[in-house]
Amino acid sequence: MIGIWILGDQLSPDHPALSALEQQLGAGQARRQCRILLLESSSVLAARRYHRQKLVLVWSAMRHFSEELRQAGWRVDHLETDRFSEGLAGWISHHGLTELQVMEPAERPFRRAIERLTLPIPLQWHPSNAFLWSREDFAAWAQPYKQLRMELFYREGRRRYGVLMEGDTPLGGQWNYDQDNRKAPPKGLAGPQPQWFEPDGITEAVIAKVDQLAAGLEAAGEAGLPGSSQPFGWAVTRQQALAVLEHFIATRLDGFGPYQDAMVTGQPTLWHALLSPYLNLGLLGPLEVIRRLEEAGLERGTPLASLEGVIRQILGWREYTHGLYWWFGEEYPARNHFGAARPLPAWLEQLGGSEMACVDTVLGELKATGYAHHIQRLMVLANYGLIAGLDPQALTAWFHRMFIDGYDWVMQTNVLGMGLFADGGLLASKPYAASGNYINRMGTYCKGCRYNPKQRSGETACPFNALYWDFLARHSDGLRRNPRMALVMKQLEKIPAEELAAIRATATAHMG
Ligand SMILES: Cc1cc2nc3c(=O)[nH]c(=O)nc-3n(C[C@H](O)[C@H](O)[C@H](O)COP(=O)(O)OP(=O)(O)OC[C@H]3O[C@@H](n4cnc5c(N)ncnc54)[C@H](O)[C@@H]3O)c2cc1C
């Protein structure tokens, strides 16, 4: 009897171990000759106190997936356990299994943890179907380059999968329409409402379990679980995830591009797709989403800047950051280019209380749903971490715990690389550091803030301003060597010494 262990982020209808077995033995025989295991282990909380919404999403989606497999005739054991290794060992011996099959985990630490297990039976790996590019194909693409760039990788992906192509040329004659996007929000900008779902009985049971776990931790005098568990509206089945995709196409695809970088108070989602939780869990496959977006967009006459824009995120950025995660190797997560070491402020753990309107708004939204959109993550949260010199490993771990779609493969390159430049420029050509001026231009938060976005020093100066110039001054020797920083470094030089001293004193006072 073969055992197939399906991990919590491998909830794919085309799971390669099941497909291979069906192909080999036929549908009926495959179902008779294997048992499937899903392990819901609370041991994950020992290493990381995850946001409650994330725990509910993953465990509820796993329970629904188990049910769907059972209805399709598979023999499924969905076990709640305190430790993965014990749950797995007990299951193998109880059913007298002769071989274990697992799909390659997307995350290196989990792969290593499985490798370390002493299993009584042979283990067979199946290649992952969570990404289009295998690690080997990505390595073959990356090998010849001295400096990797997403744009070149993305173009290769467009050619390789024939997406938005006319023969050998990109549809519309251009690869990238980004310059048509990135508009500042006009007054009163409001996006369409996203699709949410009422929790069913399974989800309600998981919410109760998560709240109980949190209460148990608190009662034992330990840190509880961050975030609110309710209201919970994420999709927990493939059918619901497909409905989210269709709802995105019907309401937000056409408008995806222009306000991609906008940040508006009371508008946490704008035209963003809200697809990452489902892509990262395996409920949706990347190619099916890309093909459906292309087909629907062309049919609807979606502006190319919007259609190309969203496809670039999935075919470009998602594949690229995953490919780089494996390409950069095991040492990457420990990088700390700027030697940043400040501990995380308490308001990050509390998800509020910084007194900065931009930060508190984003944290409030994060607390409610586990979600913030890309620019909120990059230009508010990570930007603060970068210019304030917060410990990059601690901040990466924080993102991993707090975000509904956070996994190690996506954390390292996005937070450590793109957000914090802790890799010294392996991913981004310059640090994404910005002052309050950027947040004021691209968002509406400053209007309700106790700080002044135009002021650089003094008690009411925007902390992003003071920290930004302090960051540039702190690292001026290294940053001067980066040609893409030349302009801002010139601006830094023009600040009179006395004023720079006042700005830096404001930054120091802010950090306490
Ligand atoms: C500091 C920081 C932290 C991030 N943390 C995560 C995370 O925990 N999980 C995660 O999936 N993404 C993360 N991202 C990437 C990106 O911000 C999210 O994928 C996106 O905001 C998810 O929301 P959405 O589905 O509405 O995306 P949209 O903006 O609508 O984009 C559509 C899809 O493109 C993909 N995508 C876009 N950009 C990226 C990217 N840079 N890397 C990977 N995929 C991308 C996602 O699958 C997303 O669903 C992070 C980015 C930064 C800068």
Ligand code: SF4
């Ligand atoms: S003034 Fe500064 S701290 Fe306040 S919302 Fe604007 S950017 Fe954020």
